[in-house]
Amino acid sequence: MNKYCPRCHKYTEHTISTYKKGQDRNRAQGKRRMDRKTKGYGSFPKPIQHRFAKTTKKTALKYKCKDCGYIIQTKGMRLKRLEVVRT
Numbered sequence: 001m002n003k004y005c006p007r008c009h010k011y012t013e014h015t016i017s018t019y020k021k022g023q024d025r026n027r028a029q030g031k032r033r034m035d036r037k038t039k040g041y042g043s044f045p046k047p048i049q050h051r052f053a054k055t056t057k058k059t060a061l062k063y064k065c066k067d068c069g070y071i072i073q074t075k076g077m078r079l080k081r082l083e084v085v086r087t
C-alpha cells in the first residue's frame with residue numbers, strides 16, 4: 001500500500017499487519033506485584049470479569065515502510081472481521 005512515511009518525508013510502499021500483544025516480561029513491575037499477591041493462601045486480588053458489554057475487541061493496524069522500516073500504528077477500531085484488499 002502506498003502511504004506517507006513521516007521519516008522519509010515522501011510516499012513509499014508500506015506493508016500492513018495487525019497489532020499483536022507481545023510476550024509478557026517476567027520481571028515487569030505488574031507481574032512481580034501480581035506474583036507476590038497471589039503467592040500463598042488467599043483469594044485473587046481482583047474480581048475476574050465474566051460478562052462483557054462489548055462483543056468485539058479493538059484492532060490496531062501497523063503500517064511498515066519498506067524503505068526505512070518505520071512503523072506507523074493507527075488508533076484501534078472495533079472490528080469483527082478484518083480483510084486486507086489489494087488496490
Ligand SMILES: [Zn+2]
Binds near residue numbers: 006067
Ligand atoms: Zn520510510
